[in-house]
Amino acid sequence: MSPAPALRTTRRTTLGGALVGVVVLAGCDLGSGDPASAPAPSVDPDDPDAGLVENVVDDVVATRQLVETLRRRHGSLRRPLGGLAQVHDAHLEALGSSRRSDQGSGRRSPPTSNAAEALVVLRARELRHQRLLVERATAARSGRLARLLASMSAAVAQQLAVLPREEGR
């Protein structure tokens, strides 16, 4: 039987996490050298999480493509969606993917006649993406990967919270 993911985290991660808890107790500030840090996962064919990572990468690419399509199609959304595009790009990089968002997912973006409609479509797509991240974070064998995917999910949730409800808002 393989060890539980909780036991497969590095000693560095474990100690760092404990420190985070203690620091919360003390009300002190964590510096940039937070030892809770752990190397970002990269895709390794022998990694039991490799398929899961590929699946997540596919979904990030597809979601990012929709963001870019809508930014091009509706000029008023170019700026408001800039932060979302950057978040997806950073997530791809953290996953160790060499794929770029302009390397086709094979999916066609749905037609949108105006910015308000585009935002409705985008919100639904981002929500699906966030749910997928939660599912994959829960299923990941690696604790470090789970942490990364959970953080990505939280980032998308933040973006959804600040996404304009309608054009010009």
Added chain:
Amino acid sequence: MTTLDVLQVALAAEHAAVYVYGVLGAQTSASDTPQLFAAVSDAYETHRARRDHVTDLVLEEGGTPVASEPAYEIPRGLGPPATVAGAALSLERRSASTYAWLVANTVGGQRRWAIDALTDTAVRELSFRGSPETFPGADESADRG
């Protein structure tokens, strides 16, 4: 570190959060700063519920829940609404780091709970004038590829 140890650390963090939010609540006014008052009150209730939940998890694991400390260090200079909001934001960011760590060190339902707590905390940061982050609770990921 065992699952029980991990949960005890999370519980200790929640004890601290509940205490600090109690102090922050006393620094806000429902009439003068209704939005901040509501946000702090909601955060207090949320962390109290999480403390109770993690206490149950510790009991399920066969442990004795770690007790809260008599007092915790609180941020200095509280009073102005912006300072209270800043302290709350700082607390939520530390909570996000704790939940992210909990995600890495748990499995199944416990991990799922930690993921939801991380997400909720990340969004809650925004109600305390926080800005969206690329990797809530895992800042170092932004520097790695």
